[in-house]
Amino acid sequence: MADQMGDSADSLLIEAPSKLKLPLKVPQKTLCGPGPTNMHTRVRDALKLPLLGHMHKEFTEIMDEIQSGIRYIFQTQNQMTFAVSGTGHAGMECCLVNLLEPQDSVCVVNSGIWGERCADMVKRLQGVPHFISSGELGRGVSSDVVEKALIQWSPKVMYVAQGESSTGVMEDIKMIAAVADKYSCLVIVDTVASLGAVPLNMDEWKVDCVFTGSQKVLGSPPGTSLVSFSDKAVAKYKHRTTPVTSYLFDIANNAKYWNIEGYRPRGYHYTGAISSFYALREAIGVICEEGLLETQKRHQDAALYLHEKLRELNLELFVCEKSFRLPTVTTIRCPSAVNPVAVTNYLMDNFKLEISGGLGPTKGLVWRIGLMGPNATRDKVDFIVGCLSEALKALKTSHL
Ligand SMILES: Cc1ncc(COP(=O)(O)O)c(C=O)c1O
Structure with a gap:
């Protein structure tokens, strides 16, 4: 120890970058x-609040409020509902990594870039993606196309982006979920670019898994994702024969931190992104306030x-x-x-x-x-x- 301290002596090989000695300035843009979009004032103010510890009672109360707020904006009573640290991709990865096992067949609605991104993740998880497309860029899929694909591929899981931000296409989730339900296929809905702007009634429409990001309609900084899994989705997770390959995104680990029934008492999983969760709490709060x-x-x-x-x-x-x-x-x-x-x-x-x-x-x-x-x-x-x-x-x- 003494030698190690001695090594830190009085000269360094790498100098401190001079720019970093000055406080940060960034321009205001629309x-x-x-x-991302601009932040709500309530959200910006929340980012200045003092840090709490990630297991402090005041902070876990904020987590409880976030959880009930997610249930409201997703219109669900799902127990398995929480936020993860990471942008929209983290939400996508959290859903896929928990629901897929090697060789699982996945139908991916492809109306722009996000279906391709999902297929890439499916392949990394050793699943087998099959694209469903309307055949015309700028147009969503029809029930016939979805039904045909489900008959042809018998997928266990299907992915669809409600809002395809690369093409500006909105898919009809109510219709797609109804078709998928007929063939006992779980549906993951990516609402990163749509949640809060269009209806998404998770329970009523029998959607099994939903994720969204913080930086769009929520008007919060990028860095948190919101996810929810139906009981059917959790049952698929529980019947896995292979372990979830991500420790961070494993729903059991998150359920423990979010104090979800069946996984209590609350315990440490990772250090919650304190300030980002304040911002998220306020972003959801703005929607609760407006309705x-x-x-x-x-x-x-x-x-x-x-x-x-x-x-x-x-x-x-x-x-x-x-x-x-x-x-x-x-x-x-x-x-x-x-x-x-x-x-x-x-x-x-x-x-x-x-x-x-x-x-x-x-x-x-x-x-x-x-x-x-x-x-x-x-x-x-x-x-x-x-x-x-x-x-x-x-x-x-x-x-x-
Ligand atoms: C529909 C959709 N899904 C996923 C993502 C990925 O989100 P992020 O860039 O926050 O990781 C985006 C981002 O624009 C998106 O629009």
């Missing part, structure tokens, strides 16, 4: 891409208003059929005469406004405008459309 249905209505109203304003600018929506349009992320076909990247750069340089280009199959094809959390208002739409109109005018001369 985040209207597909997420879930009101929050959904506000998002849908803002999206419809945006669509109307975009039509006035002669811009074309990428998702043709209204029923498949996701209110949180609107995809706009980029007019061929304008350089799409020049437009997004112009908005950022002149207005500190973020709207995004396409992702995966929509790269170069669309712009994506996100209206989520505190940004889902008509005022924000007027601001975005005003800036966009100016950008298009300014860039027309140089790009047409």
Whole structure:
């Protein structure tokens, strides 16, 4: 020990980076891409609160409040409901790693990039993914297509993103879950880009597993995911013949930390992300204060208003059929005469406004405008459309 301390002597090989000696500054931007979105004031204030210990009574009470809030926003009474540390991908991985075993067949609804991402995870877990697709980018799947796939592949599990943020497609979860139920297939619904903006009645629709992220409609920083498993999903977990390959995401370990019936008393699993959980508690609190249905209505109203304003600018929506349009992320076909990247750069340089280009199959094809959390208002739409109109005018001369 003495020798080790002696080694730390008076000179270091690597110097402290000089920039890090100064406090951090970041610009204020309007985040209207597909997420993250700007934070609610209640959320921002919560991030300044003092730390508590991760097993302190005051903190575990906050965890209980988060849990009851998740049950409200997912509309479920599932016991196995909790938050995990990590972004939306963590939620996806938590659902898949607990429900899949090697060789399990999984049907993956593929309406953009997230189905591909899920299939990648399924393969890493030695499962066998089969894609279900409408065959047309910008269109959701029909009950016929889903039913055919379930008959062909007899999957144990199915994945579908309710809101495909890369294409702006919204899938009909009520219909998909009803078809899956007929074939005893568990359904995992990715609501990262949709929860809070459109209905998701987990129990009523018999959805087995739901996950979402904190940084979209919830208006909280990225870094926490919310998950819930139905009793049927937990039964599949309990009948596993192989161990869950992730210690962190194993639902039994999380259930212990979240004091879930059957796993009590509460015990340490990992150090809860204290400040992130404060933020999450406040983000869910904002929805409780406004009311879930009101929050959904506000998002849908803002999206419809945006669509109307975009039509006035002669811009074309990428998702043709209204029923498949996701209110949180609107995809706009980029007019061929304008350089799409020049437009997004112009908005950022002149207005500190973020709207995004396409992702995966929509790269170069669309712009994506996100209206989520505190940004889902008509005022924000007027601001975005005003800036966009100016950008298009300014860039027309140089790009047409
Ligand atoms: C539908 C969907 N699923 C999953 C993710 C992944 O979430 P994250 O980037 O927070 O890990 C996203 C992110 O945009 C998403 O839109």
